[in-house]
Amino acid sequence: MEQQVFQNATVVKQTGALCRLTLLPRWEPFTAILSGKLRLRGDKLTNPVAVGDRVHGYRQPAGKYPGEHAVITEILPRKNYLIRKSANLSRQAHIIAANIDWAYVILSATEPQTPYQFIDRFLVTCQAYRVPVSLILNKTDELEWAEGYRSQAAHCRDIYLRAGYEVLEVSARTGMGLDSLSQSLKGRISLFSGISGVGKSTLANRLDPLLQLKTAPISRAHLTGKHTTTFYEMHSLLSGGYIIDSPGIKGFGLLEMTKEELCHYFPEIFAVSSSCRFNGCLHAEEPDCAVREAVEKGLIPAERYENYLRLLEDPEGGKYRT
Ligand SMILES: Nc1nc2c(ncn2[C@@H]2O[C@H](COP(=O)(O)OP(=O)(O)OP(=O)(O)O)[C@@H](O)[C@H]2O)c(=O)[nH]1
Numbered sequence: 001m002e003q004q005v006f007q008n009a010t011v012v013k014q015t016g017a018l019c020r021l022t023l024l025p026r027w028e029p030f031t032a033i034l035s036g037k038l039r040l041r042g043d044k045l046t047n048p049v050a051v052g053d054r055v056h057g058y059r060q061p062a063g064k065y066p067g068e069h070a071v072i073t074e075i076l077p078r079k080n081y082l083i084r085k086s087a088n089l090s091r092q093a094h095i096i097a098a099n100i101d102w103a104y105v106i107l108s109a110t111e112p113q114t115p116y117q118f119i120d121r122f123l124v125t126c127q128a129y130r131v132p133v134s135l136i137l138n139k140t141d142e143l144e145w146a147e148g149y150r151s152q153a154a155h156c157r158d159i160y161l162r163a164g165y166e167v168l169e170v171s172a173r174t175g176m177g178l179d180s181l182s183q184s185l186k187g188r189i190s191l192f193s194g195i196s197g198v199g200k201s202t203l204a205n206r207l208d209p210l211l212q213l214k215t216a217p218i219s220r221a222h223l224t225g226k227h228t229t230t231f232y233e234m235h236s237l238l239s240g241g242y243i244i245d246s247p248g249i250k251g252f253g254l255l256e257m258t259k260e261e262l263c264h265y266f267p268e269i270f271a272v273s274s275s276c277r278f279n280g281c282l283h284a285e286e287p288d289c290a291v292r293e294a295v296e297k298g299l300i301p302a303e304r305y306e307n308y309l310r311l312l313e314d315p316e317g318g319k320y321r322t
């Protein structure tokens, strides 16, 4: 039997050397391995291929190798991707997903709470890597009885609405808000990201009950998630579209930008920065800074400005380009 060539398959899962691929819009995942040539490509990435990658390759003639894995021979150029620092090899980066049409940072209205610093870092990273991003405030059903969280949740929504982001309020438990989310997901590959325990997998299951992804209650003692999902994996939704469910994210990094560029990714800061006295104002200690004035007047939330300053001082994951 001849080798059967395939083109433009999408990676739906990647674990070590093995990938699952499908020829979208068909959903019939099959297993493939990277060709030796691709595995040896010496760049700064720990994984040459990631979920969302488009690849060419061929299927083995039946019976030639055990398991009859297909082989990936080429990874197509990416329209975008997100990376994180590799945990052990600090100079290497790990691609978490590629060719993302939309990213959602999922937050819990109650517990676990995502630090603003994390949210802002995620938003900046998405924009810097040209991934459109929205926020999802999940578990809003719990605000019924968890009164203490109401004003906190409203404040959070307010901050990001004012910054110009879309904030969807939903409940994976009751289904509230999911019709409009479901509409937005159609025809796209979307990434569900966020810290462990905010309900990424529960949300996916609610959007498509056939998925049956593993979920787990948060720890009662620490009010944190249990890192239940351990792989990035794309799933096909019956209602249309594809979502990439992901493990609870712990950190981001690698801002490939200059310090001057950072404020471009804080929309409400960027909007007033043209009125600063100095060209190239970093909005830290410069005189006549329009950004600081706006913060003092309450036009820019202090939390956002503080996170901007934090990122300016500590890009976490390296240095700014100079
Ligand atoms: N009340 C309520 N609980 C929810 C909601 N969504 C998720 N949960 C609960 O939150 C807990 C964590 O949900 P998961 O879906 O496992 O969270 P995850 O974000 O996938 O977590 P990791 O896979 O660890 O990153 C589970 O007990 C869910 O039942 C919601 O809308 N309302």
Ligand SMILES: [Mg+2]
Residues within 6 Å of the ligand: 200, 201, 202, 214, 215, 228, 229, 245, 246, 247, 248
């Ligand atoms: Mg999960």
Ligand SMILES: [Zn+2]
Residues within 6 Å of the ligand: 273, 276, 277, 281, 282, 283, 284, 286, 288, 289, 290, 291, 292
């Ligand atoms: Zn300024």
